[in-house]
Amino acid sequence: MTMTREDWSARAAKLQPEGRAFIDGAYRHALSGKTFANINPATGQAICEVAECDVADVDLAVASARKAFDSGIWSRMAPADRKRILLRFSELMASHSEELALLETLDVGKPITNSFTGDLPSAIGCIQWYAEAIDKLYGEVAPTPHDFTAIVVREPIGVVAAVVPWNYPLSMAAWKLGPALAAGNSVILKPAEQSPLTAVRIAQLGMEAGLPPGVLNVVTGYGETAGRALGLHMDVDAVGFTGSTAVGKLFMKYSGESNIKRIGLECGGKSPHIVLADCDDLDGAARAVAAGIFSNAGQVCNAGSRLIVEEPIRAQLLERVVAIARDLRPGDPLDPATRLGAIVSQQQLSSVMGYVKTGRDEGARLLVGGGRAREESGGYFIEPAVFDGVGSGMRIAQEEIFGPVLATISVRSLDEALKVANDTIYGLAAGIWTRDIRSAQKAAKALRAGVVWINCFDKGNMSAPFGGFKQSGSGRDKSMHAFDKYMDWKAVWTAA
Numbered sequence: 001m002t003m004t005r006e007d008w009s010a011r012a013a014k015l016q017p018e019g020r021a022f023i024d025g026a027y028r029h030a031l032s033g034k035t036f037a038n039i040n041p042a043t044g045q046a047i048c049e050v051a052e053c054d055v056a057d058v059d060l061a062v063a064s065a066r067k068a069f070d071s072g073i074w075s076r077m078a079p080a081d082r083k084r085i086l087l088r089f090s091e092l093m094a095s096h097s098e099e100l101a102l103l104e105t106l107d108v109g110k111p112i113t114n115s116f117t118g119d120l121p122s123a124i125g126c127i128q129w130y131a132e133a134i135d136k137l138y139g140e141v142a143p144t145p146h147d148f149t150a151i152v153v154r155e156p157i158g159v160v161a162a163v164v165p166w167n168y169p170l171s172m173a174a175w176k177l178g179p180a181l182a183a184g185n186s187v188i189l190k191p192a193e194q195s196p197l198t199a200v201r202i203a204q205l206g207m208e209a210g211l212p213p214g215v216l217n218v219v220t221g222y223g224e225t226a227g228r229a230l231g232l233h234m235d236v237d238a239v240g241f242t243g244s245t246a247v248g249k250l251f252m253k254y255s256g257e258s259n260i261k262r263i264g265l266e267c268g269g270k271s272p273h274i275v276l277a278d279c280d281d282l283d284g285a286a287r288a289v290a291a292g293i294f295s296n297a298g299q300v301c302n303a304g305s306r307l308i309v310e311e312p313i314r315a316q317l318l319e320r321v322v323a324i325a326r327d328l329r330p331g332d333p334l335d336p337a338t339r340l341g342a343i344v345s346q347q348q349l350s351s352v353m354g355y356v357k358t359g360r361d362e363g364a365r366l367l368v369g370g371g372r373a374r375e376e377s378g379g380y381f382i383e384p385a386v387f388d389g390v391g392s393g394m395r396i397a398q399e400e401i402f403g404p405v406l407a408t409i410s411v412r413s414l415d416e417a418l419k420v421a422n423d424t425i426y427g428l429a430a431g432i433w434t435r436d437i438r439s440a441q442k443a444a445k446a447l448r449a450g451v452v453w454i455n456c457f458d459k460g461n462m463s464a465p466f467g468g469f470k471q472s473g474s475g476r477d478k479s480m481h482a483f484d485k486y487m488d489w490k491a492v493w494t495a496a
């Protein structure tokens, strides 16, 4: 059945979102009894109250996770049995797709079409992928002298804290939960304070699927309290973090100040999207440039936020990108026709609009957008914006805006394009459009980024790793490489 806006709204009205934490197999209020309001960014109205967990709740969750881990009920279960439970988990997520997509859309204001046909299948597919992978993960036999045998085995690292952001709450959680749970760890998931709803819902589904109590806990609350307590906890063995570079750096400090827990970081970006003058598909490039910065209202870590274009085609390309931006009107996220939803919070909206002002003050030319939209809804919407005449040193070219704001920098050669592309503290992703294989390969080698796209942008699936160079992070999500964050190697020597 094709769902209309009215269908989705009717279903949303019937939802009773859960705002309590999930610890040791049960929903719980914060021990302090404190809560905070969870706001729907499309209306500015409260959805529900959320448990404001603090140090004491984190202690409880870590103790539960540790007990489950040490008992071996999950950590020593045969991989094929963990696989069966995780596959059931993914099936339960699939059979609750409508509900989970709605929760995600209400929580963060992203279009329901994106939640339902993008975020949900991606999160479900991720859990499935790691379930399928875990009974195919082998250790090693080392090439030792004849009178010894050394086997090198992978072991789960122990208690893992997964601290995730609000832009893709469920997918980002799945990227951590998939490998961490499949490996046999116990996990404490800390969703962003703006987006706890799908996290607390899937914890219950995990239990129904057969995850033993304590193996998957969800601690809701603020970063400065609950997140910090996880980072500093002496009994957390690893943190899988996705979020800003500033907070990523804090986790490295927390680790050093506590038990040198392993820290995996997926942080911010300012990805260059290069279009060379020999590009033979300007329409395709323009669509990719627009999608690369306007999807999810620009709240994407690998957003192609810097368009680096060779001068001879700048005007033609920008004409196309601006036309797409003009057509892209922010709309009600519950309307399946909506392609551009809300910005996650009033604070984030103010920050993005502040950058639009900064760009103008710095002397860049605003070609389209940048104004507030749908103010009458009470929500936080902005028109997609395109700047031309940006200098690489400007703040709008250097800082992660995390909104639908494109900064265009004109260059006169491939070498200049590559120099500008690498002129940032970030190194998450990069794209280049050219029909010359030599230019493409030269760029792929020169670009300091964890992902490079040639004649496409923002492509990926579970089989290839994702993560950043430089201050975009360390370690990789997705693919078999993600197990490195959540497993340890042990060398076992036996004398013949």
Ligand code: NAD
Residues within 6 Å of the ligand: 163, 164, 165, 166, 167, 168, 172, 190, 191, 192, 193, 221, 222, 223, 224, 225, 226, 227, 228, 231, 242, 243, 244, 245, 247, 248, 250, 266, 267, 268, 269, 300, 301, 302, 400, 402, 428, 467, 468, 472, 473
């Ligand atoms: P954020 O860094 O503010 O928050 C991320 C998480 O850290 C949240 O759960 C938050 O509660 C917690 N946190 C915040 N302050 C903390 C503190 N002092 N101590 C401990 N924990 C704390 O990021 P955000 O605003 O939620 O998300 C946007 C950022 O995430 C952007 O920079 C974006 O690029 C990045 N991101 C990166 C990727 C990637 O894969 N590289 C993916 C998505 C988002």
